[in-house]
Amino acid sequence: MSRIGKLPITIPANVDVNWNGSEIVVKGKFGTLQTIIPDTINIQQDENTLKVGVKNEIRSLRSLHGLYRTLINNMIVGVSEQFELTLILKGVGYRAAVQGKEIILNLGYSHPVTIDIPETVSIEVIKNTTINLKSCDKELLGSFASNIRAWRRPEPYKGKGILYKDEQILRKAGKAGK
Template identity: 70%
Template structure:
């Protein structure tokens, strides 16, 4: 049995959870999230605690136990606290600006990179080189951050690129001249 799947989920007072058939909806102060749960997985709510159980013990069902517990826990955390991802633009002339619902980046190309900001994600820029992303949906937030980073991944020779906060780049030595 999954060790993660057995753990109960504590529900904050500001979060409302509703279960209809195989769909779970989580509402909080930062938004509403919903997802479908397979019928083989049971959910019980008792005194501010949510418990995920299995209806049968087949191998396929057991493999989903911890996954759906984690997905539901991320939904609860997202609507009550929000998730944060910080990206750092490192390079000469690299900077970003938010224009209405578009993130405009100068990344050393001959043109500006324009990226549409999803509805459930908010973007703040500090000092032109630090991008703070906030959102209640962890999957959508991580995907958006990865799409931004894909425009300039960090390179090991000069250390330029778009980095996650706290990320270390393993630097390589360049060509040795004679």
Template identity: 65%
Template sequence: MSRIGKLPIKVPENVAVTCDGLNITVKGKFGTLENKLPEVLGVKENDGTLIVSVKNEARTTRALHGLYRSLINNMVIGVSEQFALTLNLQGVGYRAAVQGKCLTLNLGYSHPVKMDIPEEISVEVVQNTTINLKACNKESLGLFAANVRSWRPPEPYKGKGIIYQGEIIKRKAGKSGKK
């Protein structure tokens, strides 16, 4: 049995969870998330906790047990608290701005980079170089942050690029020159 999969999921009071067959829906103050479970898994609700159960002990079933327990837990946390990511722009002239439903990045290219912001993600730019992202769906939040970061991933020589809050970039020495 999966160590993660057998842990109970605590459901806050302001979150409603409905399980009808293989479909699970989680509603909270920040939105509604849905997911479909594989046929080898089931979800039981007891006094404000959810327990993910398995129907057999095959290797793939044990792997799915832990995965879907984590996905359901992320759904519950997302609709009750929201997930947040912060991106920092480090480099001379690197700037960000939100214009309607579009994120505009100036990253040293000859043109500004414009990205459409998905509906479920809220973007806030602080001091032109800090981007705060919030969403109830952890997967879509991470994917959007990775797409923003892919325009200028951090480089190890000067430390320039788009960096996650708290991320440490290992620096390299570079060329020494003639002696």
């Protein structure tokens, strides 16, 4: 049995969890999330806690036990509290702005980069160089932050690029002079 999988999931008062065999739907004040779960995963609800189990103790099914417990827990936390990521633009002239449903980034290219914002993600730009991303869907939030960061990854010589909030860049020494 999985160490993570056997932990109970507490359900906050403002969250509604429904499932029917292969699909689980979680509703809260920040949105609605749904996912498909395999038939081999068992879910039991006792008042305000959920327990995730496995019907058969086959190795491949046991590996899914902790995964689906974590996915369901992330859905419950997301619709009740939301997940937040912060990106920092480091470099001369690097800036970000939100216009409608797009984020516009100036990253030292000859043209501004425009990226469409997904519906469930909210963006706040602070002082042109700090981007706060919030969403109830952790997977979508991480994927969107990764897409933004892919436009200008941090480089090791000057440390310029798009960084996560507490990320440390290993700096390299430049070319040694004579």
